Amino acid sequence: MPAPARFTLWIKSAQALALAVAVCFSLGATDANSRFTNLNHRLMCTCGCAEILGECNHVGCPNSSGELEELRTGMAAGKSDKEILDGFVGKYGAVVLAAPTTQGFDLVAWIAPFAVFLAALLGTILLIRRWTAVMPPAETLATDPATDALKERIRRETDSEGGY
Amino acid sequence: MAAFGSFALVIALLLAAWNLVAGTLALRLIATGQPSPISPERLADTARRAGIAVFIAVTAAAFALIWSVFANDFSITYILEHSNRALPGAYKFSALWSGQEGSLLLWAWLLAAYGFVLRLTHKQDVKLYAYAGSILAGIQVFFLLVLNFAAPPFALLRGAPPADGNGLNPLLQYPEMVIHPPMLYLGYVGFSVPFAFALGALMMRYPGEKWIKITRIWTMVTWLFLTCGIFLGMHWAYAVLGWGGYWGWDPVENASFMPWLTGTAFLHSVMMQEKKGMMKSWNVWLIFTTFLLTMLGTLLTRAGLVSSVHAFAQSSIGTWFVVFMGIVLAVCIFTYILQRDHLKGEHQIESLVSRESSFLFNNLVLLAACFVILWGTLFPILSEYVVGNKVTVGAPWYNTVAIPIGLFLLFLTGVGPLLPWRSTSLRAIRRNFIVPCIAVWATVLVCLILGMRPWKDGTFESGSFYAVVSFALAAGVLTAISSEFGRGALVIARQSGRNYLASMVLLVRRNTRRYGGYIIHIAVVIVVIGLAGSAFNRNVESEMALHDKISIGPYTLECVGASQDSNANYNSDFAMLDVYKNGKKQFQMTPEKRVYLASEQPQTMVAIHSIPLWDLYVVYEGTNPDTQQPIIKAFLNPLVGWIWAGVVLIVIGTVVALVPSLTPTTASLRMPAARTAHAEPVLGGGD
Numbered sequence: 001m002p003a004p005a006r007f008t009l010w011i012k013s014a015q016a017l018a019l020a021v022a023v024c025f026s027l028g029a030t031d032a033n034s035r036f037t038n039l040n041h042r043l044m045c046t047c048g049c050a051e052i053l054g055e056c057n058h059v060g061c062p063n064s065s066g067e068l069e070e071l072r073t074g075m076a077a078g079k080s081d082k083e084i085l086d087g088f089v090g091k092y093g094a095v096v097l098a099a100p101t102t103q104g105f106d107l108v109a110w111i112a113p114f115a116v117f118l119a120a121l122l123g124t125i126l127l128i129r130r131w132t133a134v135m136p137p138a139e140t141l142a143t144d145p146a147t148d149a150l151k152e153r154i155r156r157e158t159d160s161e162g163g164y
Numbered sequence: 165m166a167a168f169g170s171f172a173l174v175i176a177l178l179l180a181a182w183n184l185v186a187g188t189l190a191l192r193l194i195a196t197g198q199p200s201p202i203s204p205e206r207l208a209d210t211a212r213r214a215g216i217a218v219f220i221a222v223t224a225a226a227f228a229l230i231w232s233v234f235a236n237d238f239s240i241t242y243i244l245e246h247s248n249r250a251l252p253g254a255y256k257f258s259a260l261w262s263g264q265e266g267s268l269l270l271w272a273w274l275l276a277a278y279g280f281v282l283r284l285t286h287k288q289d290v291k292l293y294a295y296a297g298s299i300l301a302g303i304q305v306f307f308l309l310v311l312n313f314a315a316p317p318f319a320l321l322r323g324a325p326p327a328d329g330n331g332l333n334p335l336l337q338y339p340e341m342v343i344h345p346p347m348l349y350l351g352y353v354g355f356s357v358p359f360a361f362a363l364g365a366l367m368m369r370y371p372g373e374k375w376i377k378i379t380r381i382w383t384m385v386t387w388l389f390l391t392c393g394i395f396l397g398m399h400w401a402y403a404v405l406g407w408g409g410y411w412g413w414d415p416v417e418n419a420s421f422m423p424w425l426t427g428t429a430f431l432h433s434v435m436m437q438e439k440k441g442m443m444k445s446w447n448v449w450l451i452f453t454t455f456l457l458t459m460l461g462t463l464l465t466r467a468g469l470v471s472s473v474h475a476f477a478q479s480s481i482g483t484w485f486v487v488f489m490g491i492v493l494a495v496c497i498f499t500y501i502l503q504r505d506h507l508k509g510e511h512q513i514e515s516l517v518s519r520e521s522s523f524l525f526n527n528l529v530l531l532a533a534c535f536v537i538l539w540g541t542l543f544p545i546l547s548e549y550v551v552g553n554k555v556t557v558g559a560p561w562y563n564t565v566a567i568p569i570g571l572f573l574l575f576l577t578g579v580g581p582l583l584p585w586r587s588t589s590l591r592a593i594r595r596n597f598i599v600p601c602i603a604v605w606a607t608v609l610v611c612l613i614l615g616m617r618p619w620k621d622g623t624f625e626s627g628s629f630y631a632v633v634s635f636a637l638a639a640g641v642l643t644a645i646s647s648e649f650g651r652g653a654l655v656i657a658r659q660s661g662r663n664y665l666a667s668m669v670l671l672v673r674r675n676t677r678r679y680g681g682y683i684i685h686i687a688v689v690i691v692v693i694g695l696a697g698s699a700f701n702r703n704v705e706s707e708m709a710l711h712d713k714i715s716i717g718p719y720t721l722e723c724v725g726a727s728q729d730s731n732a733n734y735n736s737d738f739a740m741l742d743v744y745k746n747g748k749k750q751f752q753m754t755p756e757k758r759v760y761l762a763s764e765q766p767q768t769m770v771a772i773h774s775i776p777l778w779d780l781y782v783v784y785e786g787t788n789p790d791t792q793q794p795i796i797k798a799f800l801n802p803l804v805g806w807i808w809a810g811v812v813l814i815v816i817g818t819v820v821a822l823v824p825s826l827t828p829t830t831a832s833l834r835m836p837a838a839r840t841a842h843a844e845p846v847l848g849g850g851d
Binding site for chain 1: 407408409412414515521524525528531532535536539540543547550551553554555556557558559560561564565569620623
């Protein structure tokens with residue numbers, strides 16, 4: 001098969017696979033309790049056990065049953081997620097939320113990790129590019145495929161010491 | 165015994181101080197060549213012998229504490245607070261690390277034990293070992309100072325001792341707790357050794373990279389201990405805390421995970437230094453950071469800066485740790501600045517797409533993960549300091565921030581081994597990556613067909629999404645690593661005429677380090693599959709009268725009774741549940757709730773039935789005070805067993821990597837005439 005035809009076949013196969021994945025993604029199921037579960041996993045039990053409200057398993061816990069009831073009442077009253085969570089914060093303080101909010105100084109908690117990660121990633125890429133820019137042309141860019149394959153195989157097979 | 169133990173600690177401190185002072189002086193005299201009334205070599209040897217004696221003295225102190233526990237000597241405050249007469253023998257041992265003072269004594273003893281082995285094997289490289297021994301002595305002095313002046317384990321009770329002690333924390337009365345903390349400490353303390361070698365090698369401007377080879381076994385064994393310690397802690401949390409999970413991003417869990425991440429980064433990048441003379445400064449700072457993180461973890465949890473369900477002891481020794489960490493950091497920075505020209509790399513990375521780059525990115529991701537965890541652990545303190553508002557940074561935050569980074573790391577786990585050193589060609593990339601890519605997309609498709617969809621009721625389900633991505637990447641990585649094994653074994657099979665399995669074994673034996681590493685990567689993938697299963701956890705909770713039934717997954721649980729038991733240590737209530745599958749009785753489970761008599765604290769004993777597909781995990785939550793009926797919570801946790809199986813494979817992989825490879829020889833192979841023209845390559849090694 002000529003190379004362009006093979007390439008087209010690959011593209012079509014990839015498109016078919018992507019389409020199949022998209023179709024499967026769109027098939028969803030419903031769960032009546034999912035909102036309740038979602039919300040009780042965004043709140044902490046305030047008894048001091050440091051557990052997520054939905055996972056607090058203390059029998060006779062002085063707080064979790066009351067908090068869960070408050071959550072159910074809020075949902076039954078037709079409050080939005082934000083209204084319910086704000087109500088909890090107003091009553092118990094910000095520590096009742098299982099994660100920082102996305103407002104004010106709390107936003108720093110979310111931004112800093114990604115900012116540091118992206119900056120480090122970018123820095124590493126730039127560093128490697130700078131190193132490779134000052135190197136003489138890489139010998140592996142040989143145009144002879146046989147030489148290319150042989151060199152790679154020799155490298156792999158002579159790499160008998162020190163790690164992988 | 166209290167006097168004997170205290171005396172042993174004082175002697176140990178004096179010996180460690182002599183080791184530090186005499187060792188440093190001797191090395192200074194040798195380095196400068198100054199004349200002295202005593203031979204510096206003899207002075208260095210007295211320092212080494214003092215280091216050996218420290219081990220004996222600290223062992224005597226540890227023995228004294230254990231003896232006192234078994235003798236129920238409640239005149240010692242520590243014994244009174246952490247033991248009682250009815251405590252079973254095995255748990256009397258765990259009293260050694262159940263409190264602040266005992267933990268520090270265990271730390272000092274393990275450090276002395278590591279130092280003992282190091283000093284006995286000093287002939288490998290006398291000068292380097294002398295430097296490392298003196299640095300270890302410095303660390304030992306710190307711990308012995310704390311033990312003698314800030315947290316003495318043999319402090320006596322004022323007045324007459326009571327008849328019985330307060331007992332051991334019930335959470336610690338579990339078989340794994342007899343081995344989990346020592347294992348974790350072996351990991352924590354063990355990183356002192358590569359730290360000492362790295363700092364020593366830098367101080368003496370050690371020529372070449374031999375010090376890395378010397379410390380390799382230390383580093384890997386230490387890493388293995390820390391890994392096992394972390395996973396034992398996870399299993400303990402799973403089996404004892406009774407919330408159905410094993411990792412809650414608790415500060416103590418985070419504190420153990422951070423040095424593991426930097427230690428793992430070091431294990432990878434140090435290969436670059438060993439093979440290519442690259443990343444020298446980076447490696448030195450990685451091991452410095454790892455050591456400092458072991459100290460920071462102790463500071464965070466012991467000084468009460470952050471609260472944790474795992475912190476069984478808190479005190480005001482934080483200042484000691486802050487000062488010590490400051491001194492260590494200052495010494496590291498000063499030495500680095502003074503000797504940084506010695507750390508110039510011999511080579512540079514030649515291509516963005518190469519094995520070297522993948523190591524660099526792997527390091528980057530591991531450090532990013534470490535930063536994320538450190539940031540999450542410290543943010544509540546930072547928030548309170550900056551805006552006066554304490555917040556909680558719990559699992560939802562970590563799951564959002566850390567999981568994508570973890571998945572990127574998983575991706576690199578598969579990509580790295582497929583890239584050759586130096587540089588590669590597009591053709592090679594295409595050839596190596598095509599099968600793993602197909603595996604990734606095929607897995608996504610299979611997951612979606614099986615109903616694992618990231619959308620539920622029109623909303624995005626991040627848990628399911630990450631699980632599907634994890635399974636897909638895991639399939640890709642497994643395919644990639646398997647193909648590496650397969651290709652190598654195929655070459656050997658062709659050349660030697662062995663069968664495929666024997667060729668595979670020979671392949672591993674010829675380069676145990678590489679293939680041991682691959683086995684560890686496979687193990688990590690298996691662990692990730694197990695972790696991803698948590699996205700599909702289910703649970704049901706119910707008050708159960710006699711013959712009441714609850715269903716979860718394919719199982720039906722029927723309450724056939726509830727009973728009570730008691731012994732000298734605790735009273736227990738337990739339920740008896742018959743488990744049915746497809747209408748047929750399979751087995752009985754007896755989840756239990758204990759109340760320990762000495763401490764009057766309750767404790768859950770979870771019943772777990774584990775099969776590869778899932779764990780049936782049943783918690784007896786207690787009884788309803790109104791009806792006196794037991795309350796049962798049952799979980800169906802998919803793939804949890806894979807996590808523990810992965811750990812076993814990590815141990816196997818590490819052991820394989822520690823076994824020396826077959827000595828490389830040039831093998832003469834009789835080649836068919838037609839093939840000799842193509843210069844068929846010969847793999848190193850032979851048998």
